[in-house]
Amino acid sequence: MANILTISIVIPVYNEAPVLPLLFAGLEATLAQLEQTQGPVEVLLVNDGSSDASWSLISAQCQRDARYVGVNLSRNFGHQRALAAGLESARGDVVISMDADLQDPPAVLPQLVAKHREGYDVVYATRSTRGKEGWCKRITANMFYRIIEKVSGVTVHKDTGDFRLMSRRALVELSRMREVHRFLRGMVPWIGFPQTQVFYDRGDRQAGETHYPLPKMLALAFDGIASMSTAPLRLAYLLCLLLFSVFLGYILWVLFDHFVYGSELVQGWTSLMSAITIFGTIELLMFGIFGEYLGRTYEQVKQRPLYIIADVERSATTKDIPLERLQPKTDAESRG
Secondary structure (H helix, E strand, O other), X not given: OOOXXXXXXXXXXXXXXXXXXXXXXXXHHHHHHHHHHOOOEEEEEEEOOOOOXXXXXXXHHHHHOOOEEEEXXXXXXXXXXXXXXXXXXXXXXXXXXXXXXXXXXXXXXXXXXXXXXXXXXXXXXXXEEOOOOOHHHHHHHHHHHHHHHHHHOOOOOOOEEEEEEEEHHHHHHHHOOOXXXXXXXXXXXXXXXXXXXXXXXXXXXXXXXXXXXXXXXXXXXXXXHHHHOOHXXXXXXXXXXXXXXXXXXXXXXXXXXXXXXXXXXXXXXXXXXXXXXXXXXXXXXXXXXXXXXXXXXXXXXXXXXXXXXXXXXXXXXXXXXXXXXXXXOOHHHHHO
């Protein structure tokens, strides 16, 4: 086979026992196609502290199929860190990340690889349609992508999640970024290199329940904004200036009203109390924003590892295969 390209597929798993058998079956045809047309393939399933039978199913699949590798984290570290664990454990020339719920269809994988062959280091899988998602989620997602692109100064593709391909050199640069609060959808565009998109129709979750309800989506959105920009701090500063101007104007008006028209200051009691209440609330909000950034700085300077790997599961056949089988080559060699 000319121009062999080794491929790693990274899939974070958290309480996905109902959907894992469907995932294994859904990947089969695509893996066979990639092996026939590209080269060796490995699938890394990262168990992010699941409390169901996910790890048992992963271990069993690794023993049945030598292409699968199970990475078991010591506890639940969160989706973005589990994804980092898989990306940094992958050995392929290119690494593709996707979710386990089959909303990211395996049939798109060859299209991502084909784009990489054209010379792109990062290939995003962008949703043309979003399945059965409600209008509220569609609107908020659209607003979020617009906001994060404006405040960060980095092009974050709309309707693009963590379904993407990265070359080895792009992955090396990404691994140098050790942010505790990770937002890969912004970090990957930030590293640069030639990037492009492949469009696909997103499916619906095949089994189980979503692990990103509204509170988690809001937390991810704030992580994205706070990790990619200091805009909230600047907004707090501008808001304080604006309110100071309003308050100064109010003081001047009270003094003018008292000395020119002889009004008693006590007449402004309601307005004064309202101003005190509003300013007190705004100050608490500003302290909250400052505290959030200070807390993130505190967590970062501790320099704790992003994740801890407890176990790695491979089949006996895989253990006998020399590591060179999946060792990365240079980008020039990879693209042929």
